[in-house]
Structures are given as C-alpha cells and as structure tokens.
Amino acid sequence: MAIRKIITAPDARLKQVSAPIEKVDDSVRALMDDMLETMYAAPGIGLAAIQIGVPKRVIVIDLARDGEEPQPMYFANPEITPTTDEMVTYEEGCLSVPEFYEDVERPATCRVKFLDYQNELREIECDGLLATCIQHEMDHLEGILFVDHLSRVKRSMVLKKLAKAKKLAEPA
Ligand code: ZN
Numbered sequence: 001m002a003i004r005k006i007i008t009a010p011d012a013r014l015k016q017v018s019a020p021i022e023k024v025d026d027s028v029r030a031l032m033d034d035m036l037e038t039m040y041a042a043p044g045i046g047l048a049a050i051q052i053g054v055p056k057r058v059i060v061i062d063l064a065r066d067g068e069e070p071q072p073m074y075f076a077n078p079e080i081t082p083t084t085d086e087m088v089t090y091e092e093g094c095l096s097v098p099e100f101y102e103d104v105e106r107p108a109t110c111r112v113k114f115l116d117y118q119n120e121l122r123e124i125e126c127d128g129l130l131a132t133c134i135q136h137e138m139d140h141l142e143g144i145l146f147v148d149h150l151s152r153v154k155r156s157m158v159l160k161k162l163a164k165a166k167k168l169a170e171p172a
Contacts, residue, residue, distance in 0.1 A: 094136070
C-alpha cells in the first residue's frame with residue numbers, strides 16, 4: 001500500500017468523467033488499498049479514484065468515528081438511485097477542496113448498486129451520512145465537485161482562493 005498525492009481544485013483532472021472498470025481484480029484491489037490508506041492519512045471519510053489522478057469508477061468510504069474499529073467500504077462501478085424526494089442538508093468538505101465547508105442539499109436516502117472488494121455485485125440502502133457521502137463521491141466520478149452545487153458567486157470565490165493558495169504553495 002502507498003499514500004498517493006491528492007489532487008486539489010482547480011485542476012482539469014477533477015472535471016474528468018471516470019470510466020467503468022471491467023472487474024475488481026488484484027490491480028483494482030491494489031488501487032482500493034492505496035485509496036484507503038491515502039484517505040486515512042489525510043484524514044477523510046471518502047475518496048474517489050480521480051482524486052489521486054486515476055479516472056476509474058472506484059470509491060472508498062469509512063464513516064467510523066475516532067476510537068471505533070475501521071469500517072472500510074469499497075465501491076466499484078456504483079450506480080445510485082435516490083429513494084426519496086426528501087432532501088437533507090449537510091455541511092460538506094472535500095479533500096480536493098481543502099479547508100472549505102459549505103452546506104449542500106441532497107436526497108436523504110438512496111440505493112447503491114456496486115461491485116465490492118471481492119467483485120461481488122451488491123445493492124445497499126443508504127441513509128444519513130452514508131447517503132450524503134456516497135452521493136458526494138459519486139459526483140467525483142462525473143467530474144463534479146461539491147462546490148459545483150453552490151451558487152456561482154460562492155463557487156468562483158472558493159476556486160479563486162484555492163488557485164491563489166496553490167500559486168503560493170507551488171511557485172512556477
Ligand atoms: Zn470530495
């Protein structure tokens with residue numbers, strides 16, 4: 001396993017639509033392992049492959065709290081269907097949008113169909129934080145960031161600040 005570099009916005013790679021994988025084989029499992037280690041080190045609760053520069057439809061999530069046993073979840077080729085009209089608002093953050101947290105409204109529950117770590121096809125019902133998190137990660141696979149759900153003014157303000165911070169960190 002290895003910790004990979006997380007791409008931060010603004011970056012054209014984060015706007016890419018990720019491609020499905022054929023099946024969860026050893027190479028995909030190695031990717032999932034790296035993603036999990038990278039996410040734990042950050043630390044974060046969810047990570048999509050494109051955030052480490054790999055445009056594949058792979059997501060890892062772990063919602064365990066501090067002091068709890070890790071509960072890693074692996075999703076390949078996830079397909080999400082909202083299962084309610086009820087919307088909930090969570091203050092979201094993103095490892096690719098460091099240090100910004102904003103309220104985002106999303107369907108409260110959803111159903112996810114996916115391949116797991118063993119390449120088994122599974123379907124689960126999600127609510128609460130898991131529903132929000134999986135929808136946030138799913139957006140990454142379509143090249144969408146949580147700031148894209150904000151008003152245009154707010155989004156451009158956030159991206160401008162991020163671009164500026166990047167310039168300071170990595171002088172040309
Ligand atoms: Zn994110």
